[in-house]
Amino acid sequence: MDPNFLKHLNDLTCGDKNLRQQAIDLQNQQLEQNPAGYLLNLANALVCDSVPENLKQLAGIVIKNAITGPNEETKRHHQQMWLKIPAQQRAEIKKVLFNGLGTTNNSGRKGATFAVSSIAIAELSVDEWLDLIPTLAGGIKQNNPVVQEGALQTIALICEDIDPIPSNLENQSGEILNCIALCAKSELPIEVRRASIAAMYGALGIVGSNFEKKAERDYIMQIICNACKEQDVQIQGQALRCLVKTAELYYEFLDDTYMQAIWTITSEIMLTDSEAAPFTVEFWSTIAETERDALEEADFEDSSCSNFAAKILSSLVPRLCANLLKQVDSTDDEDEWNIAAASAACIVVLAECTQDAIIPIILPFVQLINNDNWRQREASTMAFGSILTGDSDSEEVVNMVTQVIGILIQHLGNDSNDCVRSTSAWAISKVASAYPAIIQRDTNAVVTALVAGLSNPDPVIAYYSCFALLEILTCIYPGRQEESTNELSSIFLPLFNELMKAVTRDDADMSKLRITAYETINRLFENAPLDCLKQMNEFIQPFLSQLESSFNLNVDEDDQRQMQAYIPLVLQTITKRIGNDIAAQAKPMYDTLTKVFTTRKVIVDEALTAIATLFEACPQLVKTVFSSFTPYFLAALQNFQDVSILKSALFCLGSLCDALEEDLFKFDNGTLCDNIINTLRSHLQNPVVDQEMRPLIISSFGDIAMAIGGYFNKYFSDFYSVFCAASDITIPPNE
Known part of the structure; x- marks a missing residue:
């Protein structure tokens, strides 16, 4: 292997930033000028015995990234690059990579699966490499475990990532299923069986025609259910994921016989400590989601659901409740996805699906909920909050909520366990969302408890x-901002002060506290009664000072982005509320908001929208x-x-039109208007521009015409045909 190429590969992951960038630049240059030669070198590195393991896998990943991409546009460009390589050179590269699928070196084989699958997706999508699946199947039938594993992993990646699914792949679903079944046998090595069930997960997206035939459907479900009973946690977990995907794709084919068999399997695993247990809950969540959506959208006749x-329900819910008692021990781990979190999510969907029946x-x-054991208190609180959908006004539910809200306030303030306190606060939020009238019976008591919780060290x-x-x-408060005064008046200032303290906490970046505090301040300003407006005006300078502090080079980048997004939103809301009373502080606000652009060297839409609102006021x-x-x-x-950003700019354009009127044209004798008009026209003609923006762009022409009056004659003839064409467009149903 050429030592210079090995050095190049090594430099791609080098700790030295300059060396790494030079290697990336060389990679991009080679892919542009000599893609076939560069990809062949990568393929050879992948199968060469003398190449270190980490570089073997890297070579496969580089090939994959060169042929696919992080978004559709990049992927299409990369695939076209590959397809432009002459067929003979592509065949040479594929031959080397195919050999890599059978290498005993795990890193090399894994790299080869990445590379081969990315090439397959590019070629199958244009009806090329049609003998790939038969060739992979032929390798699988040779009974070489290494080849079987590599081939199945490749099939899994192809089936999972290809979109849209070409008919040539769907037509070979039977061949793929035969390979999966052959390698699912218990006497085969564990690695082969793992690859088999992974291939099944990928293949479920292409076996729709097989699912329509009962005998084939039974065979697929038998393979999956047998794998669910495996002791190996990887096989069991992947098999349960297959069940989840089956529920997503083929609900209409599931009958009572299948579901009874699945319940027997999942109910047993559900109460174990297996890493696969959360997938059992996810299956039933998926079933409930499908039936909830069906009931909401009335897509099914009653007999079809x-x-x-x-x-x-009566068998599942007690198991879910038992799993709620397996919660994490500390609020530090509250984002961890485990069986307790999965069970809580399932209860939510079941409540939405079955409503009062739960x-x-x-x-x-x-x-x-008042049990001596903190786990029980927290689990009962979680169960309570999870069933509050707001869909039921039955006396039983209302009485339950009325009785529990006082307990939640007590637990938030006094419970000895932080998990109970945090879940109690969350449950109060659920009550506020689902049953605000119950909160309104004593809003001040609830708010007082939450403000105290807001200052908790945790x-x-x-x-x-x-x-x-x-x-x-x-x-509770939307639509009440025109009231002269209400119960918010007395708590407005103390609540604002506590929220500002939360924003500036050293740990405000944890658990989205800073973002939520800014959102709450913004909502407080939106809905506060008229007697709070004077105080809002006084808050402008503190917010501008906070925004100024974000320009400090020592500020954490994430903190800076949050402050430069949310503070302009708050300033925009204040501007809307106090109108022209902001005049005395308008110029300092403008200067500080534009400083966001100069320090970040990009346009930030929140700051731009705040400026547009400032221009309006x-x-x-x-x-x-x-x-x-x-x-x-x-x-x-x-x-x-x-x-x-474009939407903010169009909003800003409307504000400029209102403020300047004919001066928008006179400002520079139409040069700026020419620029604006040409840009908008270009957007209308550009198929890449988001379709939702087109009505806003067309409306902007109206804003300009209204503003500059007769000066718009200069542009009228050019756009008359555009507007006529727009008026002739037929809007598809449901768009």
């Missing part, structure tokens, strides 16, 4: 307390800053790749 969730089954567990408790406050402001500001603002505005207007 099997109501499996309702049938299994209440009498789960109520005895909820009633243990950031998770603080976050859930903050989130519950956000839900209360969202569900204070049109006299526009003429004084227009020259300095134009470059930022045009940069945003030309950025069609980022929908949020």
Whole structure:
């Protein structure tokens, strides 16, 4: 192996940033100028015995990345590059890689599966390499475990990643299933059986025609169910994932016989400590989601919805509740996905699907909410919050919520366990969302408890307390901002002060506390009554100071991005509420908001939208800053790749039109208007521009015409045909 090429591969992962960048530049240059030669070198490195293991796998990954991509546009470009290589050279590369599927070196074989599958996806999608699956099947039938593993892993990757699925692959689903069945036999090595069930997971997306035939469907389900009974946790977990995918894709083919067999398997695994246990819960969540969506959308006739969730409810819910007691021991691990978290999520979907039917089954567990054992208190609280869908106004549910809300407030304030306290705050947020009228019976008591929780040293408790406050402001106070005063008036200032303390906590970046605190401040300002407006005006300078502090080079990058996104949103809301009263602080606000662009060297849509709102409230500001603002505005207007920035720019354009009127044209004798018009016209003609933006762009022409009046004659004839064409477009149903 050429030592220079080995050095190049090594440099691609080198710790030295300059060497690594040079290697990446060389890679890109070679892929552009000599793709066949470079990819062949990579393929040879992958199968060469003298190449270190880490570089073998890297070679396969580089080939994969060269032929696929992180998004559709890049993937299409890379695949076209591959397909332009002459067929003979492609065949040479594929031959080397195919040999890699049978190498005993695990890293080399894994790299080969990545490479071969990416090439297969590119070629099968255009009806090439049609003998690939038969060739892989032929290798599998040779009974060489190494070849079987490599071939099955390749099939798994192809089936899982190819989209859309070409008919040539669907037509070979029977061959693929035969390979999977052959390698699922218990006497084969564990690695082969793992690869077999992984291939089944991938293949489920292409076996629709097989599922329509009962005998073939039975055979597929038998393979999956047998694998679920394996002692190997990898096989068992992948088999259970197959069940989940089956529920997603083939619900209509599942009958009582299948479901009874699946219940027998999943109910046993569900209560074990197996790493695969959460997948058993996920299967029933998927069934419940499918039936919930069917009931909501009325896609099925009553006779077509099997109501499996309702049938299994009395057996499933007690097991889920038992699993809630396996929660994490600390709020530090509250984001961990485990059997308790999966069970809570399943209860939520079951409640949405079966509504009141779940209440009498789960109520005895909820009633243990004051148990001496903290695990039981937390699990009962979790169960309670999980069934609050807001769909039921039955007396039983309302009485339950009324009785529990006081306990939640008590637990939030006084419980000795932080997990109980954080879950109690979360459950209060669920009550606020589902049954706000119950919160309104004593809003001040609930808010007082949550404000105390907001200052808790534990950031998770603080976050859930903050989130519950956000839900209360969202569900109880919308539409009341024109009231002269209400119960928010007395708590407005103390609540704001506590939220600001939360924003500046050292641990505010944990559990989304800072983001949620800013969102809650914003909602507080949106919904506060009129007697709070004067205080809002006084808050502008503290927020501008906070935004200024984000420009410090020592500020963490994530913290900086959060502050530069959320503070402009808050300033925008204040501007909307106080209108032209903001005039005295309009220029300092503008200067600070544009500083976001100069320090980040990109347009930030939240800051741009805040400026647009400022222009609306204070049109006299526009003429004084227009020259300095134009470059930022045009940069945003030309950025069609980022929908949020383009949308903000169009909003800003409307504000400029309202403020400047004919001066928008007179400012530079139409040069700026020419630029704006040409940019908008280009966007309309560009098929890559998001379709949702087109109506906004067309409306912007109307804004410009209204603003500049007769000067629009210059542009009218060019756009008359465009607007006529737009009016003739037939909008498809449901769009």
